[in-house]
Amino acid sequence: MEPEPEQGQGPKVGAGAKPLHLAAQSPAGEQEDPVDRKETRLRVVVRVRPLTCPERRRGDQRVVHCLGDNTVYVNAAGQQAAFRLSAVFDAGTSQEGVFEGSGMKRLIELAASGFSCTAFAFGQTGSGKTYTLMGPLAQGEGQPATPYLGGLMQRAFVCLLEQTQRYRPGLVLSASYVEIHNEQVRDLLSPGPPRPLPVRWSKTRGFYIENLLTVEFGSLEAIMDLLQEGTRRRRSAAHALNGHSSRSHALLTIRIRRKAMSPDPSSPQQGVLCFVDLAGSERVKDTGSAGERLVEASNINRSLLALGHCISLLVDPRRRRSHIPYRDSKLTRLLAESLGGSGVTLMVACVSPSSRCLPETLRTLRFAGRAKKVTTKPVAHRISREKLLRSLEQEIQALREENLSLRQQLRLPRILGGSTATHTAPTQLPECQEESHAPGQRGAPRRAPGAARRSLYGLLQEFVLENEQLRHLESPPALSSWGQARRSPEAAPGSCSIQALPCPRPAPGAAQCGHVSLLFLSDLAPEALAAHVSCRLVCQPVAVTPQGSRRPSVWAGSGSARGNLAESRSCGAQLSTKGRERMGHGAWTPVSLPAGRLPQLPPWHPQPCVGLSPSTHRRSAGWTPEPRPLPCSLPPADPASCPRSLGRRKSSAGSCLLLRDTQQQGPEPPPGLEGQVTPSAPPLPGSSTGRQAGADPELRLEEVLHSRQEQLQYYSLRNQSSGCTWDARD
Ligand SMILES: Nc1ncnc2c1ncn2[C@@H]1O[C@H](COP(=O)(O)OP(=O)(O)OP(=O)(O)O)[C@@H](O)[C@H]1O
DSSP: OOSSSOOOOOOOOOOOTSSOOOOOOOOTTTEEEETTTTOOOOOOEEEEOOOHHHHHHHHHOOOOOEETTTTEEEEEEEEEEEEEOOOEOOOOOOOOHHHHHHHHHHHHHHHTOOOOEEEEEEEEETSSSSHHHOOOOOGGGTTTGGGGOHHHHHHHHHHHHHHHIOTTTTTTHHHEEEEETTTTTEESSSSSSSEEOOEETTTEEEEEETOOOOOOOOOOHHHHHHHHHHHHHHHHEEEEEEEEEEOOEEEEEEEEOOOOSSSSTTTEEEEEEEEOOOOOOOOOOHHOOOHHHHHHHHHHHHHHHHHHHHHHHHSTGGGGGGOOOOOOOOOOHHHHHHHHOEEEEEEEEOOOOOOGGGGHHHHHHHHHHHHTTTTTTTOOOOOHHHHHHHHHHHOOOOOHHHHHHHHHHHHHOOSOOTOOOHSSOOTTTOHHHHHHHHOHHHHOOOHHHHHHHHHHHHHHHHHHHHHHHHHHHHHOOHHHHHOOEETTTTOTOOEEEEEEEEEEEEEESSSSSSEEEEEEEOOOOOOHTTOOOOSSEEEEEEEEEEEEOOEOOOEEEEEOOOOOOHHTTSSSSOOOOOHHHHTTTTTTTOOOOOOOOOOOOOOOOOOOOOOOOHHHHHHHHHHHOOOOTTTTTTOEEEEEEESTTTTOOOOSSSSSSEETTSSSSOOOOTTTTHHHHHHOOOOOTTTTTSSOOOHHHHHHHHHHHHHHHHHHEEEEHHHHHHHHHOOOOO
């Protein structure tokens, strides 16, 4: 925000879609913004809406006028008052005019540069807050407004996406959307009925909402969908002054953070852009609220009173150093940072020009006049060098472990010749002091932190590259790691339950990272699955649905799932009873990915026998498999051939699923199973039936690739000849 929107000056408008101009380099190489750490006043603008039809019909007088020098003038019933603010917009100002003149663009730039920015609209009920922020959404029964009528939010989304995509491709955007209704914070984006969420406080984060869902987005459509969906769920009701009155305060927060692999490592930062649509203050005798509406009205007024109280204290230089009662309401807790902290804030006061609303209008304008004097000390949330180095090191370490694990699965040597990543990523790497030396030069003077960071980035990139290569090479795990399952007579093909997770690197607890493998059944087409990738799992079909259908019914996957596995679990797929049983053993980490969450499929060789358990998902997925026999005629496995260590189990659904962890010692799988399925298929190097791998690791990789290609050719030929439509693709 501008240091102080001088009275009488027109609003300073940001550079819009031009490159961000904030990158004044300090000697230390950090970016600085003119407002960084400088006392900055809140920017307060006023918008006067036109008289509405009912007001005109009633013959209400227009008593609020905008004068040229950012002054709004009220003259009625012998009362005269003038208020000078940062900018004023009269009834004729278009939505675009408000966006341009309010300083919204500047706010977006600051948010993209790492500041916490807030734009909030306040004013009497029916004064045009929602209209100013979102356009006339409510009028269209939840339909989006025409772009021409889009409010500050829609225009900000366009601007922000353009800024980030064109000039800062290394930034990731995510959104959360909550409402405060009757002093309860409710998530408007989480599936299911909104539940109240607690507001907590921590020294590092200040006030925050626990368990809040944050959704990443990368396109205008995506964020508009989120806005629409959340707004549809927000509480609203009709009263005498507004046919579609918001009954809650709504906060849509966009977080802008830098990707770990950003091409622009010199600007490590994470910004916030928050839009707050406050519920309107109301006089109950005017709105005629009763019952539930009355409860809502008193909660709204109480929280607005708390906000007004905090503002009054913040304006007073002596009292602002004492205690500010942010805890008086959820609203003030969540706005604490924007009002008195290190945020940058734009307030849009909305007023009605009608003579009937005069008392409320005056109150709003007085509040605006007070708020204008509040100052904050904006601080860009730049990640410190140390923190950045630490996170880079953690990322490298995670990748290193993942790559090692992939190598184990591929039965490749731990260190691949020629890969600098593996050479320079010894176990001792994650000490940044060590990293700042060239390899083998421990006694050499440390490089500048910038150089260390750059070299860590280089290293990270190498690991990522290696990771990609390994993923492409990924071979099926040894048969023993998959175990086997039997298809019960009553099980239908095309069901969609997820099973079986041998976990070489045990990841106890769902919220941990780990390497997982899974076997699951799906009735969705690969294209549909690919649309919803969440974990980085390489999955492919191991058996097919009936002839004529291109849908694979059994899939196997293996790979590394990072982040919160619980999140994947919440996406709808269910773990079988067997899977849940397995969970208790620690070494098995069930991940229930829904059928719609799997990536593109490299080729794979069929497994000898597969378990198909009927699933409720089949019905919800809207696909009813045709009751035809499996053309691939995978030989039904002999129950006796199930590994003894786990026994043969019969689920209530009648399917048998037997799994085995590669890390666990146990009896070998029954011999000859591989032969049953792929009697003449080219084996993978290193497998028990495979060729002897060459000593040279690179040759070995080539060998793996080559034999995978051979396998692919073999299976596509085999499938063609058997009429099987499994589409093994690269
Ligand atoms: N600038 C404007 N131009 C045209 N119509 C407007 C304008 N501002 C508001 N309106 C209309 O006035 C009515 C009330 O607006 P809105 O719902 O945005 O008010 P609000 O302040 O959000 O009310 P509440 O606090 O009750 O939710 C709506 O019908 C809206 O379309």
